[in-house]
Amino acid sequence: MLKVAILGATGYTGRELIKILLNHPEAQIVYLGTRREDRPQISQIHPELTGRIEAACEKLDMELVAGRTDFVFSCLPHTASMDFVPQCLDAGLKVVDISADYRLRDAQIYEKWYEAEHTDIQHLAESVYGLPELFADDITKARLVANPGCYPTGAILGLAPLVSRGLIELENIIIDAKSGISGAGRTPSPTLHFPECNESVAAYNVGVHRHTPEMDQILSQLAEKEISVTFVPHIVPMDRGILSTIYVHLAKEISQGEVEELFADFYKEAPFVLLRKDDLPATKDVWGTNFCHLALRSFGRKAVIVSAIDNLIKGASGQAVENMNLMAGFERTEGLL
Ligand SMILES: NC(=O)c1ccc[n+]([C@@H]2O[C@H](COP(=O)([O-])OP(=O)(O)OC[C@H]3O[C@@H](n4cnc5c(N)ncnc54)[C@H](OP(=O)(O)O)[C@@H]3O)[C@@H](O)[C@H]2O)c1
Structure with missing residues (x-):
């Protein structure tokens, strides 16, 4: 049995991780970390866990983690995570780090977009980007995996087959994405206050969203050329889910059937990517699951890809468990179907 610690267990990704791990036959949760001084039972923080796990949260202290555990999930905010990951x-x-601290290979790019110094360059160099559809072999050998951001997960999966085969004009990629409010975590803020965001859809952080360099990094790696995407995130009044509508110009005319064949071939060994041929995916279709649903439409030299994920599962905790499965030598789908 793999003994697992969760740093930041009181947040949304921590809650989803606990729920998944409680159904995992090979993993046992042995530590739940918080900064809270009152050390609450985890079911006091997440009432839906009542009757499913009896455990008190513990101080965020690596001496309590080391020696008792084999595997750590960090569900902390960026910068806080890299305070703990080196000690683990x-x-x-x-370690699977769900924060952004180990996703960007270039510390200067991290420092520019996150406006913070990177304090663990040594381990940044060894971290593997945890998108199993693209990097499963490297993940299997890794001891530190940077779990992808939620928006990049949906967008990269939608673009990877076309980008890696050189079939689109790389300067004309537009990612128009809509996210539920849990994407911002549990800490309240004025713009996420219910009367402010309910019955309303709004774009935000156009051109400056921190997930942009992550998409550029991975897509550039696949294309072996510099890519700079146009990414426009939106907040929509739902709890969870991300729908990305991706607009591309094809390098040459490709029929709908050919594009579908390309995607089917690219993802033939990907257990969590599902191609929708007859209809278009919606966030409800993937709610609470580790699946990414993709649909494609091509017309002349243009194509649109629609990608749906649950930001808290394939965009965070589900993908983190998928990575743990690979790193620990378990079935990739264990606990996730
Ligand atoms: N939400 C998503 O859809 C999503 C998707 C992908 C990745 N992520 C990333 O995953 C991480 C967690 O996200 P989340 O949505 O679960 O956030 P959250 O709901 O705000 O939870 C954050 C957790 O971190 C702890 N924490 C907050 N500030 C801290 C600090 N300065 N030092 C130590 N602990 C601190 C909090 O616990 P206490 O207050 O109890 O200490 C809480 O358990 C973030 O890095 C986020 O960017 C989130």
């Missing part, structure tokens, strides 16, 4: 690695533990 030094204690010989494997």
